[in-house]
Amino acid sequence: MPTPIIEISHLAKHYGSFHAVRDLNLTVEQGDVYGFLGPNGAGKSTTIRMMMSLIRPTSGDIRIFGQSLNEHRSEILRRVGAIVERPDFYNYLSARRNLELLGRLSGADVSKANVNRVLGIVGLGERAESKVKTFSHGMKQRLGLAQALIHNPDLIVLDEPSTGLDPQGMVDMRDLILELAHDHKKTVFLSSHILPEVELTANRMVIINRGKTIIEGSVQELLNAGRLKVTIETTDVPRALEVLRATPDGEWIQSSTDQEIIIMLNRQDIPGVVASLATADIPLRAVTPVRSLEEYFISLTRETA
Secondary structure: OOOOOEEEEEEEEEEOOEEEEEEEEEEEOOOOEEEEEOOOOOOHHHHHHHHOOOOOOOEEEEEEOOEEOOOOHHHHHOOEEEEOOOOOOOOOOEHHHHHHHHHHHOOOOOOHHHHHHHHHHOOOHHHOOOEHHHOOHHHHHHHHHHHHHOOOOOEEEEEOOOOOOOHHHHHHHHHHHHHHHHOOOOEEEEEOOOHHHHHHHOOEEEEEEOOEEEEEEEHHHHHHOOEEEEEEEEOOHHHHHHHHHOOOOOOOEEEEEOOEEEEEEEHHHHHHHHHHHHHOOOOEEEEEEEOOHHHHHHHHHHHOO
16 A cells, blocks of 8 residues: 555644644555645644744644654755745746746755746746746745745645736646646645635545544545535425425525525435425426535534634
8 A cells, every 4th residue: 555645643742721723644645636624723824834844833643755854854955845924935036047046055956947947837937037026926926836846846735826826827737736636647735725725626635623634535535425515496485495395304495596496405315306396296307416615614614613
């Protein structure tokens, strides 16, 4: 079985009596786009700082590439690229010159060919000679990602990479993350509060709250578990509502349009509800179960608050 890229076990960080992280456990497999989610103050940034060896844990273990971060810090970090907080550059220098200077600090290959390679990956190839002061926020975010890629890392850690981006910028960042995972075979650890973007990007995730792991697993499997929001389209909403209100399965029922009903159901109860409607000769156009990551996130974090 392949060695996990990241293994965090019983991780804790205390500042006096304040426990920023108290019992965190997670596993990131090779090739994952791994969503790292939690409300403000849950311990996400503290965890990332410990992963990047910027602060030391109070207790617990961090293993990256199968090695202890405490014992093999330099060796591990040479294989990790990261954007932690907002990337910063020399505004009066070009994108190329910034990468050359910053790359040398990390001992990366700053040859023209390698700089061109990473600028091409992030979509800035044609702006290589432009001064950074002329870049939009989205372009600076992409340049920050180029800086993280300059030494061709195996693991990329992104802390809120879409913060402050406009809708098109968020789409571009999402596509870039997927390209890194699928085309360039990178493992991506993605911390974000923009839940719809994580839902469209990540294949696995963990939700943390108050410094502890709440749940971890496949994004799709977790979203398909428990109650789902089911949209029922019918040309006879009044009669359909009568049937649905007579069944004990729905958590709540809402008629959102004159041809649509929304009901919360357990996945296993959906066939029975559909059968009841069919028995009553209710004409059905569609039955669509959906669970958004935002709804799931809110329900879990509310339970553990």
